[in-house]
Amino acid sequence: EVHLVVSGGGLVQPGGSLRLSCSASGFTFSGYSMHWVRQAPGKALEYVSAISNDGGSIFYADSVEGRFIISRDNSENTLYLQMSSLRVEDTAVYYCVKGQRRITRLYGMDVWGQGTTVSVSS
């Protein structure tokens, strides 16, 4: 069974940094794209970032471009999201999601982790 366990969320001041980790199991991690999706309080889900199976293709939403860095360690079956220059509007539940294919485009996502809360506040 596929499991995605996210850690690293918490409370941070505006301008601060956090790194989210997503530990994957139950599938061949190196064969699939991975995605980050977030949901701010009272808002619709927002697609944040994605990385292809080999890390060769990366996407960032305009809202996080230049501040967030996605990466993966296929030897450790782990996905990361390094978040810097955090803003109040980055406050959200962040989900780690497995892609349906090795590429990030078109095919979408299938298995979701439980999510971790990131709160940006002074």
Next chain:
Amino acid sequence: QSALTQPPSASGSPGQSVTISCTGTSSDIGVYDYVSWYQHRPGEAPKLMIYEVNKRPSGVPDRFSGSRSGNTASLTVSGLQADDEADYFCTSYAGDDNYVFGTGTKVTVL
């Protein structure tokens, strides 16, 4: 990219059918065959119910079906069961490696 529009709520009695709409644009739902639907129960991770407009993953009951007409996709749950009570949201590929999500619909089984 604006969120896809879903009704905030939908309901039905056990055994009835409920259909949830997901309205996008000619830049997402209207042009790509990559619409997915997820079920999200409180305290649980979202679960994929439909992908590529009308395909069901293994293990999802055939009571769940998807369709699309123009810029609007729909999820129909037939033979409603108490266990179907949850939030449902849609997503569509929107081009340029981007995806857009729906606003979510809370389904209540009366």
